[in-house]
Amino acid sequence: xxxxxxxxxxxxxxxxxxxxxxGREEGRLDVRGGASIAxxxxxxGVIVDVGETASAIDAAVRKTAQMTGTEPDxxxxxISGSHLETQIGQGLVPIFPRTRPIGREDVLxxxxxxxxxxxxxxxxxxxxxxxxxxxxGQRGIHRPIGxxxxxxxxxxxxxxxxxxxxxxxxxAVASAGYKVGQMVASPVASGLAxxxxxxxxxxxxxxxxxxxxTDMAVFLDGAIAYSVSYPVGGNLITSDLQKxxxxxxxxxxxxxxxxxxxxxxxxxDDESVDVLQVGQTSAxxxxxxxxxxxxxxxxxxxATIAQRLIVEGGYDEALNEGVxxxxxxxxxxxxxxxxxxxxxxxxxxxLRPLVGGAFxxxxxxxxxxxxxxxxxxxxxxxxxxxAPAVTSGSWKERIRTxxxxxx
Numbered sequence: 462x463x464x465x466x467x468x469x470x471x472x473x474x475x476x477x478x479x480x481x482x483x484g485r486e487e488g489r490l491d492v493r494g495g496a497s498i499a500x501x502x503x504x505x506g507v508i509v510d511v512g513e514t515a516s517a518i519d520a521a522v523r524k525t526a527q528m529t530g531t532e533p534d535x536x537x538x539x540i541s542g543s544h545l546e547t548q549i550g551q552g553l554v555p556i557f558p559r560t561r562p563i564g565r566e567d568v569l570x571x572x573x574x575x576x577x578x579x580x581x582x583x584x585x586x587x588x589x590x591x592x593x594x595x596x597x598g599q600r601g602i603h604r605p606i607g608x609x610x611x612x613x614x615x616x617x618x619x620x621x622x623x624x625x626x627x628x629x630x631x632x633a634v635a636s637a638g639y640k641v642g643q644m645v646a647s648p649v650a651s652g653l654a655x656x657x658x659x660x661x662x663x664x665x666x667x668x669x670x671x672x673x674x675t676d677m678a679v680f681l682d683g684a685i686a687y688s689v690s691y692p693v694g695g696n697l698i699t700s701d702l703q704k705x706x707x708x709x710x711x712x713x714x715x716x717x718x719x720x721x722x723x724x725x726x727x728x729x730d731d732e733s734v735d736v737l738q739v740g741q742t743s744a745x746x747x748x749x750x751x752x753x754x755x756x757x758x759x760x761x762x763x764a765t766i767a768q769r770l771i772v773e774g775g776y777d778e779a780l781n782e783g784v785x786x787x788x789x790x791x792x793x794x795x796x797x798x799x800x801x802x803x804x805x806x807x808x809x810x811x812l813r814p815l816v817g818g819a820f821x822x823x824x825x826x827x828x829x830x831x832x833x834x835x836x837x838x839x840x841x842x843x844x845x846x847x848a849p850a851v852t853s854g855s856w857k858e859r860i861r862t863x864x865x866x867x868x
Contacts, residue, residue, distance in 0.1 A: 466493060468525065468533035469835035470518065471647070472540070472630065473828075474503050474673025474696065475789075477514065479521040479536075480824050481529045482836035488657075489817035490836055492824040494528030496521045505673040505692040506542035506647070508629040515636035522639060528820065535642030537839040538634060539650055539831050540587055541674055543692045544626055550575035550589065550617040556610055563596070563605045567613055575617040585627055586857065588620040588646050592684045603683060618685045620646045643839060643856050648688035650834030652678035655787045655812040665782035668767055669830050670790035672696045675763050676831070679776050687774050691766055695790035698759045705755055706747065707738045716752060717793075723760040724795035724802075725753035757799060760790075764803040777807070784809040789828040 471478040481494040498521045502513030526532050552575030556563055576589045594602040596610035605613055627644070634641050651669035652661075661680040669676040672695045679687040695717075702713035720734040728750040735744035767784070771777050784804055786796060791811055800809040814833035816824040824833050 466529060466531050466533075467836050467839040468522065468536050469832045469839065470522065470536045470538045470634070471650075471829070471832040471835060472503060472508065472514065472518075472538065472633075473500075473671055473831065474506055474694065475671075476500055476828075477517040477521045478829055478832045479518075479525040480829065480832045480836055481525050481531065481533075482824075482833075482840065483818075484840060485837075489815050489821075490824065490833060490840070492816050492818040492820040492833075494525040495820050495823035495829070495832070496524035496528075497823075497828070498524075502633075503673070505694075506671075506690055507544065507626050508633055511629055511633045511636060514629075514633040518633060518637040518639070522637065533639065535640045536634060537643045537645060537835045538630060538641050539647045539835055540622060540627065540630055540644050541647035541671075541676060541690045541831075542622075542626060543674065543690055544623040545587070545646055545648075545688070545690050546584070546621050547688055548578065548619050548621070549592070550578050550619045551614065552576075552617065553612055553614045555612055559609065559611055562607045562609055563613055565606055568594075568606060568615075571613050571615045572617060575615050576619065578619065580621045583624055584621045585624045586619060587622045587627060587644055588618075588649070590618045590620075590649070590685055592616045592618045592686065593682075601682065618688070620649075620688060641856050645835055645838055646688055646690075647674075647831050648676035648678040648690060649685055650832075650838060651676050651787060651830045652680060652685070652688075652785075652834065653837045654814040654830040654832075654834030655785055656680060656782075657815070658683075660782040660785060663782040664776070664780045665785055666767065666771060666776070666780055667785045667787065668763075668791075669788040669827075670694060670763060670786065671788045671828075671831075672790070675767070675788070677767055677770065679771070679774065679780070681776070681779055686776065687770075689770060693759070693763050693766065694788075698756050698790070701755050701759055702752070706736055706752075708736055709739060712737050717756060720749055720752060721756045722753045722794040723757055723799040725750050725757045727795055727798070728753050756793065760793065760796065760799050761803065763790075764800045768803050771807075780807055783807050785812050786810065787812050787814075787827040787830040789826075791827050 500517035502510035652667035732749040
């Protein structure tokens with residue numbers, strides 16, 4: 462693998478996070494710097510204030526660059542939000558003459574063919590990831606280069622987004638003085654951050670429960686099978702507490718973090734917590750179980766949506782590695798207990814990014830999963846597989862595969 466430093470930029474609802482990563486050792490990212498800057502320029506995963514977001518990007522990247530002594534040429538950037546949609550693209554190219562092995566150019570050509578689908582008006586392709594290659598109908602091929610056959614096919618996982626939201630990401634990065642080298646759907650990135658090779662090959666669902674959205678990715682047979690972002694996250698829990706307990710957002714957030722749990726049945730009836738309500742000068746006691754019941758209701762909704770999407774997609778019997786949970790909101794106590802009650806035999810686990818290096822502590826919290834996954838995606842071994850289709854030009858023309866750089 463070429464020695465280089467990748468700068469990954471996660472545009473989250475509550476913060477902008479940047480990581481500088483310089484390769485992998487024993488499966489862990491070598492984190493060389495990182496920073497997280499609070500940002501109010503995004504709402505439920507999409508940019509609503511380009512200037513505010515650009516300012517946070519500038520601060521996060523500059524702070525990270527100072528740690529490494531390296532200025533980034535370009536950034537690998539996340540994109541999230543419920544506007545993202547997925548579809549399957551198909552491509553086919555004949556191999557002639559049959560006696561020659563399939564080459565890199567054949568793979569590039571068939572993937573380009575699969576990307577020729579025309580998105581609906583107002584949408585554009587954000588990412589296209591090969592899911593499975595086929596040679597003369599033989600399925601399940603991940604690395605066709607060097608093999609023989611008459612026809613090469615590919616099934617490609619295509620992510621599209623609303624063009625205006627994609628443009629806002631580009632504008633915010635450019636306004637901060639940087640260039641988008643690659644844009645990656647947040648569900649894909651979060652999955653790569655926490656899922657091991659065994660998880661990806663055995664079948665798993667990764668849920669990154671953030672402040673504004675929950676990013677969900679399903680991996681089967683070593684490839685991405687499905688991804689989605691839905692607008693339910695930790696901020697809605699705080700908002701529920703604010704309204705029902707008649708307090709401020711800040712007080713509700715404190716209560717959630719200091720006394721909250723995702724499983725109310727585990728709380729004794731005699732436990733209490735002090736709540737400072739709006740218009741009051743002193744705090745009043747509240748049953749901690751009541752607090753947790755409010756939190757559990759919204760967390761159960763997050764789990765139920767994921768479970769429904771898994772069943773509707775027909776993945777429920779294929780996820781042998783279960784449900785892997787990450788993201789800041791996953792840190793609520795008893796989260797796995799709640800998710801296990803929803804998913805039944807499909808067990809859940811809380812995971813952190815697989816990182817190492819001098820600044821591993823910066824990148825190891827679940828809140829940094831997307832940033833870590835962005836770096837892992839960008840650090841794939843370009844020489845082993847197909848790499849960028851071009852060495853310059855728009856990020857939209859670049860092609861990558863997960864097979865050469867699986868977690």
